[in-house]
Amino acid sequence: MLDLLAPKLPPEQGERLVRDVYKRDFRQRDAALRNRHSWKLERRQHFQEQGNASRDALARGDWDEALRLMREQRGNLLEAAGDDRRRGSVFHRLRVVEEPLTPYLQWELHSLRQRAQCGEKVRTVNAELLAASERESLLPEVVILGGHTLYHVLYTESGVPQGALRYTDPELIARWESYIRELYEAGEDVESYFTREVAHLPPPTMDAE
Numbered sequence: 058m059l060d061l062l063a064p065k066l067p068p069e070q071g072e073r074l075v076r077d078v079y080k081r082d083f084r085q086r087d088a089a090l091r092n093r094h095s096w097k098l099e100r101r102q103h104f105q106e107q108g109n110a111s112r113d114a115l116a117r118g119d120w121d122e123a124l125r126l127m128r129e130q131r132g133n134l135l136e137a138a139g140d141d142r143r144r145g146s147v148f149h150r151l152r153v154v155e156e157p158l159t160p161y162l163q164w165e166l167h168s169l170r171q172r173a174q175c176g177e178k179v180r181t182v183n184a185e186l187l188a189a190s191e192r193e194s195l196l197p198e199v200v201i202l203g204g205h206t207l208y209h210v211l212y213t214e215s216g217v218p219q220g221a222l223r224y225t226d227p228e229l230i231a232r233w234e235s236y237i238r239e240l241y242e243a244g245e246d247v248e249s250y251f252t253r254e255v256a257h258l259p260p261p262t263m264d265a266e
Contacts, residue, residue: 061239063190064232066197066209071222079208079221086202092145093203096237100153100196103161104216115164120260127168131175138176146203148177151241153196155184156254160261161216170251182244201234 074082087095106112111130114123141148152169154162166181173179190196198210200221207230211219224230 061189061236063187063196063236064229066199066224066229066233068209068222070226070229071209071224074208074220074223076218076220079210079223082223083200083202083208083221086206087146090144090146090203093147093205095146095148095203096199096201096234096241097148097150098153098196098199098237098240099151100198101212101216102153102155102159104212104218107218111168112164115160115261116263118263123164124167127171131171134172134175134177142176149237149241150177150179151237151244152179152181152247153184153187154181154250154254158255158258158261160263163255163258163261166247166251166255169247170255173247179247180241180244181247181250182240186240186243199233199237201230201237204230204234206230207233 111123111126114120114126150169150172152165154166158166169179184191187196198212200208200210202208205225205227207224208221209224210221213219
């Protein structure tokens with residue numbers, strides 16, 4: 058267990074952004090980054106992603122189609138990774154995993170492995186390492202762009218996106234960046250985790266959503 062406590066993230070200090078505004082704000086700020094590092098902490102074990110054909114196939118129970126559609130995104134991922142390299146922008150993604158894996162997470166780990174193969178920095182960390190920080194509640198879903206903007210991404214109980222709280226306080230962002238970086242360094246490369254824990258699994262079965 059890491060002897061490391063997550064910083065506070067007071068809701069009243071953030072600015073509430075509805076989903077469309079959050080997505081637009083994120084794209085604009087991300088595109089403006091040059092020679093900066095960004096971080097994403099993914100904690101929830103299930104999401105109802107919208108507008109993702111592969112995720113829709115998973116929900117229908119068509120695993121082969123879900124993987125085929127996922128592979129079709131490889132060209133887009135390679136292009137995005139090339140753009141990040143040209144801008145000197147490095148995106149680090151840390152995925153918290155609980156075992157046994159949920160059907161969603163099994164699917165997402167296939168996606169994250171592909172992202173890593175296309176150039177993204179992706180690591181996993183076992184939820185057990187977060188026990189000290191999760192005595193009262195799970196960690197939030199957090200994205201930090203270039204050390205300047207932090208988003209607490211919001212979801213319903215069932216995992217439907219609900220926008221985000223945006224924070225711009227430098228000290229708060231620095232504390233969260235340091236925390237996620239330490240978790241990232243304690244984690245495991247997604248490729249090795251996938252090979253050991255995911256590759257051999259049978260197709261997942263989704264409950265009706």
